[in-house]
Protein backbone atom coordinates (compact mmCIF):
# COMPACT_ATOMS: atom_id res chain seq x y z
CA UNK A 1 0.00 0.00 0.00
CA UNK A 2 1.31 3.47 -0.92
CA UNK A 3 2.04 5.82 2.01
CA UNK A 4 -0.45 8.58 2.75
CA UNK A 5 0.14 11.82 0.87
CA UNK A 6 1.64 14.57 3.04
CA UNK A 7 1.88 18.32 2.61
CA UNK A 8 5.58 17.95 1.79
CA UNK A 9 4.77 15.42 -0.95
CA UNK A 10 2.48 18.05 -2.50
CA UNK A 11 5.28 20.60 -2.50
CA UNK A 12 7.58 18.08 -4.22
CA UNK A 13 4.85 17.38 -6.79
CA UNK A 14 4.76 21.08 -7.69
CA UNK A 15 8.55 21.17 -7.95
CA UNK A 16 8.48 18.05 -10.17
CA UNK A 17 5.61 19.46 -12.28
CA UNK A 18 3.42 16.46 -11.36
CA UNK A 19 -0.28 17.39 -11.41
CA UNK A 20 -2.14 17.20 -8.11
CA UNK A 21 -5.63 15.70 -8.16
CA UNK A 22 -8.18 16.79 -5.58
CA UNK A 23 -11.86 15.97 -5.28
CA UNK A 24 -14.50 16.47 -2.61
CA UNK A 25 -16.15 13.65 -0.66
CA UNK A 26 -18.57 13.75 2.24
CA UNK A 27 -19.14 10.14 3.30
CA UNK A 28 -17.45 6.74 3.66
CA UNK A 29 -18.48 4.95 0.44
CA UNK A 30 -17.58 7.81 -1.92
CA UNK A 31 -14.40 8.67 0.01
CA UNK A 32 -13.31 5.03 -0.36
CA UNK A 33 -13.80 5.14 -4.15
CA UNK A 34 -12.07 8.51 -4.42
CA UNK A 35 -9.13 7.31 -2.30
CA UNK A 36 -8.78 4.06 -4.25
CA UNK A 37 -8.78 6.00 -7.54
CA UNK A 38 -5.54 7.72 -6.49
CA UNK A 39 -6.84 11.20 -5.66
CA UNK A 40 -4.11 13.04 -3.71
CA UNK A 41 -6.28 15.41 -1.63
CA UNK A 42 -9.84 14.70 -0.48
CA UNK A 43 -11.55 17.91 0.55
CA UNK A 44 -14.51 17.56 2.88
CA UNK A 45 -15.92 20.76 1.48
CA UNK A 46 -18.58 22.94 3.03
CA UNK A 47 -20.10 22.58 -0.47
CA UNK A 48 -21.91 19.73 1.31
CA UNK A 49 -24.38 22.43 2.38
CA UNK A 50 -25.48 22.69 -1.24
CA UNK A 51 -24.99 19.19 -2.67
CA UNK A 52 -25.85 17.07 0.39
CA UNK A 53 -28.09 19.31 2.52
CA UNK A 54 -29.92 20.98 -0.40
CA UNK A 55 -29.27 24.54 0.77
CA UNK A 56 -28.73 27.48 -1.57
CA UNK A 57 -25.34 28.46 -0.12
CA UNK A 58 -22.62 27.13 2.18
CA UNK A 59 -23.32 29.73 4.87
CA UNK A 60 -25.59 27.65 7.18
CA UNK A 61 -23.16 24.73 7.50
CA UNK A 62 -22.02 24.21 11.12
CA UNK A 63 -18.80 23.00 12.73
CA UNK A 64 -20.51 19.90 14.13
CA UNK A 65 -21.81 18.95 10.68
CA UNK A 66 -18.35 19.40 9.17
CA UNK A 67 -16.72 17.29 11.89
CA UNK A 68 -19.28 14.53 11.37
CA UNK A 69 -18.65 14.35 7.61
CA UNK A 70 -14.87 14.66 8.03
CA UNK A 71 -14.94 11.66 10.37
CA UNK A 72 -16.82 9.59 7.76
CA UNK A 73 -14.29 10.49 5.07
CA UNK A 74 -11.25 9.91 7.31
CA UNK A 75 -12.55 6.43 8.09
CA UNK A 76 -12.15 5.57 4.40
CA UNK A 77 -9.02 7.46 3.35
CA UNK A 78 -5.79 5.44 3.30
CA UNK A 79 -3.78 7.24 0.60
CA UNK A 80 -5.24 10.73 0.20
CA UNK A 81 -4.56 13.71 2.45
CA UNK A 82 -7.88 14.63 4.08
CA UNK A 83 -8.61 18.36 4.33
CA UNK A 84 -11.52 19.65 6.43
CA UNK A 85 -13.17 22.85 5.23
CA UNK A 86 -13.73 25.45 7.96
CA UNK A 87 -17.35 26.65 7.74
CA UNK A 88 -18.57 30.24 7.79
CA UNK A 89 -17.97 31.94 11.18
CA UNK A 90 -15.80 29.14 12.54
CA UNK A 91 -12.61 31.23 12.12
CA UNK A 92 -13.56 34.86 11.47
CA UNK A 93 -14.60 36.10 14.94
CA UNK A 94 -11.39 35.45 16.90
CA UNK A 95 -8.02 33.76 16.59
CA UNK A 96 -8.88 31.57 19.52
CA UNK A 97 -12.07 30.30 17.79
CA UNK A 98 -10.05 29.70 14.65
CA UNK A 99 -7.33 27.63 16.32
CA UNK A 100 -9.76 25.64 18.49
CA UNK A 101 -12.06 24.86 15.55
CA UNK A 102 -9.15 23.98 13.25
CA UNK A 103 -7.88 21.64 15.95
CA UNK A 104 -11.24 19.87 16.11
CA UNK A 105 -10.83 18.83 12.45
CA UNK A 106 -7.64 16.97 13.37
CA UNK A 107 -8.60 15.69 16.83
CA UNK A 108 -12.23 14.72 16.19
CA UNK A 109 -12.46 14.53 12.38
CA UNK A 110 -9.21 12.70 11.66
CA UNK A 111 -8.19 15.25 8.99
CA UNK A 112 -4.56 16.13 8.31
CA UNK A 113 -5.21 19.76 7.35
CA UNK A 114 -7.88 22.44 7.14
CA UNK A 115 -8.96 24.88 4.44
CA UNK A 116 -10.34 28.36 4.92
CA UNK A 117 -11.53 31.10 2.57
CA UNK A 118 -9.97 34.51 2.15
CA UNK A 119 -6.75 36.28 1.17
CA UNK A 120 -4.75 39.04 2.83
CA UNK A 121 -7.64 39.72 5.25
CA UNK A 122 -7.31 36.28 6.86
CA UNK A 123 -3.52 35.87 6.68
CA UNK A 124 -3.21 36.45 10.46
CA UNK A 125 -5.67 33.56 10.97
CA UNK A 126 -3.72 31.27 8.64
CA UNK A 127 -0.56 32.12 10.58
CA UNK A 128 -2.16 31.41 13.97
CA UNK A 129 -3.51 28.04 12.83
CA UNK A 130 -0.30 26.93 11.12
CA UNK A 131 1.73 28.11 14.13
CA UNK A 132 -0.37 25.59 16.09
CA UNK A 133 1.05 22.89 13.74
CA UNK A 134 -2.15 22.55 11.74
CA UNK A 135 -1.49 22.71 7.98
CA UNK A 136 -3.74 25.26 6.24
CA UNK A 137 -4.92 25.33 2.64
CA UNK A 138 -5.96 28.85 1.65
CA UNK A 139 -8.77 29.61 -0.82
CA UNK A 140 -8.87 32.86 -2.83
CA UNK A 141 -10.80 34.32 -5.77
CA UNK A 142 -14.47 33.35 -5.77
CA UNK A 143 -15.00 32.47 -2.11
CA UNK A 144 -18.55 31.08 -1.72
CA UNK A 145 -18.85 32.06 1.97
CA UNK A 146 -18.62 35.71 0.81
CA UNK A 147 -21.49 35.32 -1.67
CA UNK A 148 -23.40 38.27 -0.17
CA UNK A 149 -20.35 40.55 -0.13
CA UNK A 150 -19.45 39.62 -3.72
CA UNK A 151 -23.06 40.15 -4.88
CA UNK A 152 -23.35 36.57 -6.18
CA UNK A 153 -21.08 33.76 -7.33
CA UNK A 154 -18.91 35.87 -9.64
CA UNK A 155 -15.60 35.31 -11.42
CA UNK A 156 -12.93 37.47 -9.74
CA UNK A 157 -10.76 39.49 -12.14
CA UNK A 158 -8.73 41.97 -10.05
CA UNK A 159 -5.27 40.67 -10.93
CA UNK A 160 -3.32 42.91 -8.58
CA UNK A 161 -5.47 42.00 -5.57
CA UNK A 162 -5.47 38.28 -6.41
CA UNK A 163 -1.67 38.19 -6.72
CA UNK A 164 -1.30 40.09 -3.45
CA UNK A 165 -3.74 37.70 -1.71
CA UNK A 166 -1.85 34.67 -3.02
CA UNK A 167 1.52 36.01 -1.83
CA UNK A 168 0.11 36.96 1.59
CA UNK A 169 -1.41 33.52 2.25
CA UNK A 170 1.84 31.87 1.21
CA UNK A 171 3.83 34.17 3.53
CA UNK A 172 1.38 33.37 6.36
CA UNK A 173 2.29 29.68 6.09
CA UNK A 174 -0.41 28.10 3.88
CA UNK A 175 0.81 24.81 2.37
CA UNK A 176 -1.36 25.24 -0.74
CA UNK A 177 -3.98 27.59 -2.13
CA UNK A 178 -7.25 26.92 -3.95
CA UNK A 179 -7.85 29.37 -6.82
CA UNK A 180 -11.57 29.51 -7.58
CA UNK A 181 -13.32 31.40 -10.39
CA UNK A 182 -10.25 33.24 -11.67
CA UNK A 183 -9.42 33.85 -15.37
CA UNK A 184 -6.88 31.27 -16.58
CA UNK A 185 -4.10 33.80 -17.45
CA UNK A 186 -4.23 35.28 -13.91
CA UNK A 187 -4.17 31.81 -12.32
CA UNK A 188 -1.15 30.96 -14.48
CA UNK A 189 0.71 34.05 -13.20
CA UNK A 190 -0.18 33.25 -9.56
CA UNK A 191 0.99 29.65 -10.00
CA UNK A 192 4.32 30.84 -11.39
CA UNK A 193 4.73 33.41 -8.59
CA UNK A 194 4.22 30.95 -5.68
CA UNK A 195 6.35 28.14 -4.37
CA UNK A 196 3.31 26.40 -2.78
CA UNK A 197 0.93 24.42 -5.04
CA UNK A 198 -2.15 26.09 -6.51
CA UNK A 199 -5.28 23.94 -6.88
CA UNK A 200 -7.69 25.36 -9.44
CA UNK A 201 -11.44 25.22 -9.76
CA UNK A 202 -12.61 27.34 -12.66
CA UNK A 203 -9.07 28.71 -12.91
CA UNK A 204 -7.76 27.06 -16.09
CA UNK A 205 -5.23 24.35 -16.87
CA UNK A 206 -2.01 25.94 -15.58
CA UNK A 207 -2.65 25.48 -11.85
CA UNK A 208 -0.54 22.83 -10.13
CA UNK A 209 -3.66 20.75 -9.54
CA UNK A 210 -7.42 20.68 -10.00
CA UNK A 211 -10.40 20.17 -7.70
CA UNK A 212 -14.09 19.64 -8.45
CA UNK A 213 -17.17 18.73 -6.41
CA UNK A 214 -17.89 14.99 -6.68
CA UNK A 215 -21.67 15.44 -7.02
CA UNK A 216 -21.05 17.69 -10.04
CA UNK A 217 -18.69 15.36 -11.92
CA UNK A 218 -20.94 12.33 -11.35
CA UNK A 219 -24.28 13.95 -12.23
CA UNK A 220 -25.69 13.67 -8.71
CA UNK A 221 -27.06 17.19 -8.44
CA UNK A 222 -29.99 19.04 -9.95
CA UNK A 223 -28.33 22.47 -9.62
CA UNK A 224 -27.22 24.26 -12.80
CA UNK A 225 -23.59 23.32 -13.30
CA UNK A 226 -21.02 26.12 -13.58
CA UNK A 227 -19.12 26.42 -16.91
CA UNK A 228 -15.93 25.00 -15.35
CA UNK A 229 -17.48 21.63 -14.43
CA UNK A 230 -17.09 18.54 -16.60
CA UNK A 231 -19.66 15.85 -15.87
CA UNK A 232 -17.91 12.49 -16.32
CA UNK A 233 -20.84 10.19 -15.53
CA UNK A 234 -24.56 10.45 -14.83
CA UNK A 235 -25.13 8.51 -11.61
CA UNK A 236 -28.30 10.53 -10.97
CA UNK A 237 -29.92 9.04 -14.07
CA UNK A 238 -28.77 5.52 -13.17
CA UNK A 239 -30.08 5.89 -9.60
CA UNK A 240 -33.46 7.20 -10.78
CA UNK A 241 -33.73 4.22 -13.17
CA UNK A 242 -32.94 1.71 -10.40
CA UNK A 243 -35.32 3.33 -7.91
CA UNK A 244 -38.16 3.45 -10.48
CA UNK A 245 -37.69 -0.25 -11.27
CA UNK A 246 -37.91 -1.08 -7.55
CA UNK A 247 -41.05 1.06 -7.12
CA UNK A 248 -42.68 -0.60 -10.16
CA UNK A 249 -41.83 -4.14 -9.07
CA UNK A 250 -43.08 -3.66 -5.51
CA UNK A 251 -46.33 -2.13 -6.77
CA UNK A 252 -46.83 -4.96 -9.25
CA UNK A 253 -45.88 -7.69 -6.74
CA UNK A 254 -42.90 -8.69 -8.91
CA UNK A 255 -40.50 -8.23 -5.95
CA UNK A 256 -39.64 -10.12 -3.79
CA UNK A 257 -39.40 -13.42 -5.68
CA UNK A 258 -38.78 -16.88 -4.27
CA UNK A 259 -34.95 -16.35 -4.34
CA UNK A 260 -35.29 -13.35 -2.02
CA UNK A 261 -37.26 -15.30 0.62
CA UNK A 262 -36.15 -17.40 3.62
Ligand code: KIV
Nearest residue numbers: 024045046047178201
Ligand atom coordinates in the same frame (compact mmCIF):
# COMPACT_ATOMS: atom_id res chain seq x y z
O1 KIV B 1 -16.51 23.52 -0.40
C1 KIV B 1 -15.89 23.07 -1.38
O2 KIV B 1 -16.16 21.97 -1.88
C2 KIV B 1 -14.81 23.88 -1.91
C3 KIV B 1 -14.17 23.46 -3.19
C4 KIV B 1 -15.11 23.45 -4.31
C5 KIV B 1 -12.91 24.17 -3.49
O3 KIV B 1 -14.44 24.85 -1.32
